[in-house]
Amino acid sequence: MGLSSRHLLGLQGTPREDIQLILDTAVSFKEIINRPIKKVPTLQGKTIVNLFFENSTRTRTSFELAERRLSADVLNFAASTSSVSKGETLKDTARNIEAMKIDMVVVRHGAAGSAHFLSRIIDANVINGGDGQHEHPTQGLLDMYTLREKFGRLEGLHVCIVGDILHSRVARSNIYGLKTMGARVSVCGPATLMPRGIERMGVEVYHHLDDVLPTVDALNVLRIQMEREAGGYFPSLREFHRYFGVTKERLDRAGRPITILHPGPINRDVELSADVADGPQSLILEQVQNGVAVRMAVLYLLGTQS
Numbered sequence: 074m075g076l077s078s079r080h081l082l083g084l085q086g087t088p089r090e091d092i093q094l095i096l097d098t099a100v101s102f103k104e105i106i107n108r109p110i111k112k113v114p115t116l117q118g119k120t121i122v123n124l125f126f127e128n129s130t131r132t133r134t135s136f137e138l139a140e141r142r143l144s145a146d147v148l149n150f151a152a153s154t155s156s157v158s159k160g161e162t163l164k165d166t167a168r169n170i171e172a173m174k175i176d177m178v179v180v181r182h183g184a185a186g187s188a189h190f191l192s193r194i195i196d197a198n199v200i201n202g203g204d205g206q207h208e209h210p211t212q213g214l215l216d217m218y219t220l221r222e223k224f225g226r227l228e229g230l231h232v233c234i235v236g237d238i239l240h241s242r243v244a245r246s247n248i249y250g251l252k253t254m255g256a257r258v259s260v261c262g263p264a265t266l267m268p269r270g271i272e273r274m275g276v277e278v279y280h281h282l283d284d285v286l287p288t289v290d291a292l293n294v295l296r297i298q299m300e301r302e303a304g305g306y307f308p309s310l311r312e313f314h315r316y317f318g319v320t321k322e323r324l325d326r327a328g329r330p331i332t333i334l335h336p337g338p339i340n341r342d343v344e345l346s347a348d349v350a351d352g353p354q355s356l357i358l359e360q361v362q363n364g365v366a367v368r369m370a371v372l373y374l375l376g377t378q379s
């Protein structure tokens with residue numbers, strides 16, 4: 074039994090069995106990366122290109138580490154130091170790189186649909202490392218892995234995604250994935266940062282954080298995306314923090330243990346107070362660790378398909 078697709082472009086429409094297989098496979102890889110010798114020969118002889126047109130800390134390093142731990146040959150491509158700065162298109166860049174006989178591409182790009190586009194024009198397996206405001210499937214998978222590891226299940230779990238939903242590819246991938254796995258999903262944020270018609274994705278919508286906290290098991294707190302001008306959607310960061318900031322005081326008032334996730338990078342004391350980010354309820358660094366195992370699972374499952 075393998076994955077039903079040659080690519081991982083998003084979690085919208087990804088079957089439950091595929092998600093289950095990736096999460097179960099990641100359990101074995103997490104065990105491997107905690108051994109003294111963390112490398113396995115699984116993808117020896119395969120060449121993987123990390124094609125990053127947008128900045129990244131976690132996703133790029135995590136993919137690179139996952140690729141190297143699977144013994145693949147790795148080529149890192151940064152748009153800022155490439156011929157993209159001379160006007161070369163995504164299509165020409167990808168075709169030229171593919172001509173060097175590569176097997177897989179991880180792509181991050183500011184345009185929604187860029188990973189789908191690449192999958193149509195090149196033969197290599199394509200993994201979406203974040204495309205504009207559309208999807209970030211491996212982030213959704215590592216968030217689900219982290220929740221499943223903590224709670225032992227996803228079915229019936231109440232997860233609320235908080236903050237800048239409008240600009241968030243992480244929110245979309247989490248909603249699609251969690252709904253497929255049977256979780257209860259809500260979103261909470263100012264009306265101006267809520268995509269129109271989001272209810273149609275099967276989520277509950279809240280505009281007051283204190284209303285959702287009494288029933289929630291986990292909060293996935295999103296970054297305010299200043300680079301996408303999210304700061305223009307509410308009066309001030311101070312006001313955002315007052316109404317939607319996840320603080321220790323607010324969590325204490327909820328009267329139940331609430332697990333905290335954040336995909337990073339964090340705007341400390343804007344969407345999440347520093348004491349909560351670093352506190353016992355936070356699984357933020359576990360997310361980062363699990364990201365390597367989940368990405369190893371995705372690369373292994375795609376790279377060993379017959």
Ligand code: CP
Pocket residue numbers: 128129130131132133203209212336337338
């Ligand atoms: N979570 C995430 O995508 O972080 P980076 O932008 O650092 O990759």
